[in-house]
Amino acid sequence: xxxxxxxxxxxxxxxxxxxxxxxxxxxxxxxxxxxxxxxxxxxxxxxxxxxxxxxxxxxxxxxxxxxxxxxxxxxxxxxxxxxxxxxxxxxxxxxxxxxxxxxxxxxx
Amino acid sequence: xxxxxxxxxxxxxxxxxxxxxxxxxxxxxxxxxxxxxxxxxxxxxxxxxxxxxxxxxxxxxxxxxxxxxxxxxxxxxxxxxxxxxxxxxxxxxxxxxxxxxxxxxxxxxxxx
Numbered sequence: 001x002x003x004x005x006x007x008x009x010x011x012x013x014x015x016x017x018x019x020x021x022x023x024x025x026x027x028x029x030x031x032x033x034x035x036x037x038x039x040x041x042x043x044x045x046x047x048x049x050x051x052x053x054x055x056x057x058x059x060x061x062x063x064x065x066x067x068x069x070x071x072x073x074x075x076x077x078x079x080x081x082x083x084x085x086x087x088x089x090x091x092x093x094x095x096x097x098x099x100x101x102x103x104x105x106x107x108x
Numbered sequence: 109x110x111x112x113x114x115x116x117x118x119x120x121x122x123x124x125x126x127x128x129x130x131x132x133x134x135x136x137x138x139x140x141x142x143x144x145x146x147x148x149x150x151x152x153x154x155x156x157x158x159x160x161x162x163x164x165x166x167x168x169x170x171x172x173x174x175x176x177x178x179x180x181x182x183x184x185x186x187x188x189x190x191x192x193x194x195x196x197x198x199x200x201x202x203x204x205x206x207x208x209x210x211x212x213x214x215x216x217x218x219x220x
Contacts, residue, residue: 034208043112044151044199044211086151093164094139094206098151 002027004087006099013077014107021072021102023061023087032090033070035061036098039083047085048072057081077106110134112212114200120218121190129185129215131200140183141201141209142175144168151199157183190219 003026013019025031035047047056050063050070061072070087087099113132121127133140142154156163157175165173174186183202187194195218201209 036211043213046208046210049208088151090206093156094203095141095153095156095164095166096143096151096201096209097153100150 004099006102008102010103012105016076019074019077021085023070034088035072036086037083079106082106114212114215118216124189127187131183133202137202137204139203142185143199144196146196195219
């Protein structure tokens with residue numbers, strides 16, 4: 001079965017600290033992977049997709065096929081980064097499979 | 109920037125009643141989806157819709173569920189006879205192609 005695993009339910013850091021939100025996926029091949037973010041009381045918003053290889057709001061994510069990982073990183077967390085973060089992969093039938101999400105709390 | 113919209117934001121219904129959740133996808137998008145998230149659980153795929161027919165449905169999407177695109181703008185999810193376990197956030201999404209999906213704000217369905 002195709003799975004996306006986010007091992008941490010909660011990640012708490014202080015402002016200015018580095019952040020790494022972990023995501024691992026099952027299945028070999030070339031996955032299409034995404035990070036979505038959900039700020040309090042707002043919709044799921046696309047943060048990153050791996051094929052674009054861009055940095056959004058200081059976040060980056062690199063696909064590591066050897067480790068089947070797509071961890072989300074930011075060198076210096078900001079309070080406004082506090083949100084739920086979901087890793088997801090697009091299947092070959094165009095549905096998204098989500099991880100369970102990680103809540104990031106950034107303390108001042 | 110165009111967004112997916114959903115109505116209502118919150119729907120409360122009695123068990124056994126029919127509910128219709130409404131979505132207006134982004135106007136030039138061709139692919140439409142429904143997902144749901146039971147409180148404390150992950151976001152789960154329900155159904156995808158393209159070219160006026162269901163492309164794929166999950167095992168959750170049983171005979172009690174149906175989707176429709178009644179006109180050029182709306183995309184609806186109907187639950188014929190709601191059960192307590194249908195209580196969840198329901199998210200609509202749309203995409204221009206088999207690609208990045210854009211989500212609506214969700215409808216919170218509470219079945220009493």
